[in-house]
Amino acid sequence: MNDDEVVIIGAGICGLATALALHKKGIKSVVMERAESLRNVTGAAIGIRPNGWRALDQLGVAETLRRTAIPLQRQRVISLDGGRQKEISLVRLEYEIRCLRRKDLIDTLYAALPLDTVKFGCQLESIKLGPHSTKPILRFIDGSSVIAKVVIGCDGGKSIVSEFLNLKPTKMFPLCAVRGLTNYPNGHSYDYEFARFMKDNVIIGRIAIDDNSVYWFCSLPFNPKDEKGWKDPEVIRQSTLELLSDFPQEIKEMIENTDMESLSFTHLRYRAPRDLLTGTFCKGTVTVAGDAMHVMGPFLGQGGSAALEDAVVLARTMAQLGLNNVGSGSKVTIHGVEKAFNQFVKQRRMRIVWLSLQTYLTGMLSGTSLGPKKILYIWLLKVLFPNPNGHIDYDCGEL
Ligand SMILES: Cc1cc2nc3c(=O)[nH]c(=O)nc-3n(C[C@H](O)[C@H](O)[C@H](O)COP(=O)(O)OP(=O)(O)OC[C@H]3O[C@@H](n4cnc5c(N)ncnc54)[C@H](O)[C@@H]3O)c2cc1C
The missing domain is CATH 3.50.50.60 (FAD/NAD(P)-binding domain)
Structure with missing residues (x-):
């Protein structure tokens, strides 16, 4: 050079x-x-x-x-603690939001x-x-x-x-995030939306990329003990599933079927x-x-x-x-x-x-x-x- x-x-x-x-x-x-x-x-x-x-x-x-x-059609926040739900139509606001791999x-x-x-x-x-x-x-x-x-x-x-x-x-935030992609070879049944499910201090986000792929993330309080263990994708998946035992079944299945290569854990900075x-x-x-x-x-x-x-x-x-x-x-x-x-x-x-x-x-x-x-x-x-x-x-x- x-x-x-x-x-x-x-x-x-x-x-x-x-x-x-x-x-x-x-x-x-x-x-x-x-x-x-x-x-x-x-x-x-x-x-x-x-x-x-x-x-x-x-x-x-x-x-x-x-x-x-x-293009996503709406954003939805669902509180699993009280069952409250808030929805915004992205179509009405004419906001172009897409989730890219x-x-x-x-x-x-x-x-x-x-x-x-x-x-x-x-x-x-x-x-x-x-x-x-x-x-x-x-x-x-x-x-x-x-x-x-x-x-x-x-x-x-x-x-x-x-x-x-x-x-x-x-x-560093006192928070960390797990991210992954889940593929549905026969298509998923989710709406074209950015849905966020909240319970206690844990948030799960689910966003449709196309008819066959979904991106998800989980934001949770950071525990210093986690950082070392959460490098192995299998540990990340299992630990996330344990955390989400009270979440809806479809969310647990989405995480269960994640593409392992896509899984990562990040302490937020x-x-x-x-x-x-x-x-x-x-x-x-x-x-x-x-x-x-x-x-x-x-x-x-x-x-x-x-x-x-x-x-x-x-x-x-x-x-x-x-x-x-x-x-x-x-x-x-x-x-x-x-x-x-x-x-x-x-x-x-x-x-x-x-x-x-x-x-x-x-x-x-x-x-x-x-x-x-x-x-x-x-x-x-x-x-x-x-x-x-x-x-x-x-x-x-x-x-
Ligand atoms: C959980 C999570 C979710 C997010 N979601 C979104 C979202 O939905 N929308 C959004 O807009 N943003 C999102 N972000 C933020 C987004 O990921 C980052 O802002 C973006 O990736 C920053 O890009 P960058 O190129 O600046 O840095 P990076 O993506 O970190 O790239 C830095 C590059 O530099 C290289 N590098 C580092 N050090 C050296 C070195 N010493 N010598 C040579 N190369 C080096 C690295 O290998 C890497 O390739 C999210 C972040 C997190 C953590």
Whole structure:
């Protein structure tokens, strides 16, 4: 690789989307991914809301992805404690919400990139600035190093690039999540809906992807004893089933029949909203995007869509400042890149502060039993977010 390119760290949703957005604006990049191949199974599936579809439209992959998942018709919350039920018609609101298999999303973004954009088996160990240069030096765990002109850290919630930027460490929610996919070869009988079943502090979400596949997740209080044991898919399945002994039979069957490869357990992580308000998200020609910048809980299902928005805004600001030839030894100055990154951060900061704050309050509310804290979270959500679906209306604009 030339020691001069735009280097993106991480080939997750954000890294691939950023490379694609840059490519569409004529900016060449290389993506360095630590895994040996595309990480397209972890996490099973992902709900994409209208703001995410707007970003996918800009990236030119929305039509391909629409063919992989049905539009959902309603959202339903069912309290199994008191039998209460709340329903929202997505058709009436004209909200396009679909649940994509992560594999479809990751594979589609990857397929839209020029060949050889992604280099696998490259795990970043550290970043430093050279003694006589302002160019970042990337060191990988195999001992190799690269001098990059521009570095975009899309390396997720445990980002090495965010450490270089001296961002405060991320925090853990007292909650964790199990995710899986269940296939029904003869078709399932569920409605095209996002249904959430709640009992005590446990929430089960069930979303139809198409007529044969269903994505489900279970959010539950975190117990430090669980973390080690919940790595083996069989343990994850059995432990989840034990937890859900009082849930309806159809839910237990869905979990019983899960595709074992798709099962995962995650302790939920977030960047505190106040750290998002004050954090320095770029230094020189290094910045972060996606979870590396703003990892958040899944309670609004917006982390991935926010990462897609980042990709569009970042590529647009870089192109607006004439960085289209950054990789080919042109006269692009460090100052020009810094200016683009400052504008990117400026455009994204308040969007992610509000999104993360709403996500944080929603998560804390679902993890808190009755009491003054619960009342406080309800009150804050009502006052600060009078339109709870406002985050969906956001438009990241044209690429
Ligand atoms: C339970 C759960 C449910 C969710 N549901 C939704 C949802 O419905 N809708 C939604 O929009 N969002 C959802 N999210 C959030 C969404 O999954 C994330 O926001 C999204 O995956 C972030 O993408 P990313 O590319 O920034 O990070 P990641 O997906 O974490 O990708 C980071 C990539 O960087 C690589 N990497 C890491 N470190 C290094 C290194 N040192 N060197 C090289 N490569 C490295 C990793 O291998 C990985 O490929 C959910 C999250 C969770 C936990």
